[in-house]
Amino acid sequence: MSDQILLKESVLDSIREYFNNVIPFNTLVGLNVTKMTPEVVEVHTAMRQELIGNTVQNILHGGVVATLLDVAGGLVAMAQSIEKLDDLSKDNVWDRLKHVGTIDLRIDYLLPGRGEEFFAYAYVIRHGKKVAVSRMELENEKGRQLAVGSGTYIVG
Amino acid sequence: MSDQILLKESVLDSIREYFNNVIPFNTLVGLNVTKMTPEVVEVHTAMRQELIGNTVQNILHGGVVATLLDVAGGLVAMAQSIEKLDDLSKDNVWDRLKHVGTIDLRIDYLLPGRGEEFFAYAYVIRHGKKVAVSRMELENEKGRQLAVGSGTYIVG
């Protein structure tokens, strides 16, 4: 692999670390960005008592679902944005990150959020220099699709 | 006021208590349902370090915004559903609550989530026996509108 590719991977790894260990709400929820490439982002969380939104059915809170999908959708848009950068200096990358933000988000809740492990997947469906649109899916450990969504992100 | 009206208010108070003090993710976020009527629901949260989603800008995580709006939107749909009930026995009310759920949610993020206090407001814009649609808004303590959204809820 070229130095440039290695550098890009290392940049994505740093972002992943920042999201997993520094962003306070991500650590409160206990989410873990387990994969981050321009093609796909995977975000994992294990079920915990604190994440429950309905104590009768013991299911995940809709806000947790939204959090996982928004993080995954934003990160894959970011990964694509970084893929296109020529200047991978820390300042330039950081400047990009500062300007990434969610414009809007739609979530379709398909099944009650039952499970022990949850995996959000995201990929980019609209590629733009200024705006990207991501498609997201949430599955449990049995592969049941619990929610899908799409998000529009500023990336430029 | 008639007994029936007093009873309805007491039912709404109980639901508010359940949302504020029993639902685990609501207590993790630290949200507080401060008002619940069939006309409007208000949900409050104070800024805390744990709710931050962007440590450069010190702004609220998009997942917190989604959580506040979804809780407010679902509760006002619930309040309308209870308003229409003739039988306010605990079993009947509880049976209703069990079946309320978010079908879909759209959020437009308008401004970075800066502030010390956040207030989500929700009111019903589509009234139905089976499905309700709510409109939601998020403001900070200065009255700046930070996000708006709409949610579709099963209520029947």
Place this chain on the structure above:
Amino acid sequence: MSDQILLKESVLDSIREYFNNVIPFNTLVGLNVTKMTPEVVEVHTAMRQELIGNTVQNILHGGVVATLLDVAGGLVAMAQSIEKLDDLSKDNVWDRLKHVGTIDLRIDYLLPGRGEEFFAYAYVIRHGKKVAVSRMELENEKGRQLAVGSGTYIVG
């Protein structure tokens, strides 16, 4: 095939005919429901001068895209609803149809609507007795995905 299955197919054919030849706006747009099963609905239209929304780029109007996706999404929800019916008498089917309606619709426009032929596909992603959610996609004759969307429909 059993009589019941034949009857269901004939009911779906009648609905298709009604959508293609009787609903005025569908004929104005020139759309054609080419397939209708509980698994998938396909709606076709050929490019025509009247459908253009941008005369510089000669692309499909966003309102045409919305029309194709909404029709496809509603029909597949309807097909699933009929699949579950025991009583396929004309009165009962017609009564069902009258109550099917779009609650909300989200469309992501991915590429400019260029092409000579357009195909909308829809399938159900949330199955319910009262509410269904459909997923829709729009492609041109080269298989380029131009738009995706999801719609929530009253079916009960």
Place this chain on the structure above:
Amino acid sequence: MSDQILLKESVLDSIREYFNNVIPFNTLVGLNVTKMTPEVVEVHTAMRQELIGNTVQNILHGGVVATLLDVAGGLVAMAQSIEKLDDLSKDNVWDRLKHVGTIDLRIDYLLPGRGEEFFAYAYVIRHGKKVAVSRMELENEKGRQLAVGSGTYIVG
């Protein structure tokens, strides 16, 4: 009024004319942009047989609702974009217009589309150099709100 303001008004009038009389699908639907300022856009259409989507209830097709809301939302985003231009030469304005496009659209259908006249209103709720978000509403001649929506538009 200054020349610059007069010029801006004249630019908006030209765009209005283009939308009303040149864009083929707009004339097919029979819509009329009756007001276009950076604050609000109003789009009108009269009920006609061709716009019906449900012959039992004689109501407006959901695709017509989407068309009216998308046109209104896009035009108000465009009006704001032009408001911010310093160079109002025809080439520059036209260049702007070419790049305005709908990224995504959400519509909440609140009541069946009954009426003799329909008015769509749109205003901008997120102001950006690259992306604008508009809020839209559809009313009939009696002032009943039939649908609301929001759209995200590329403007830069």
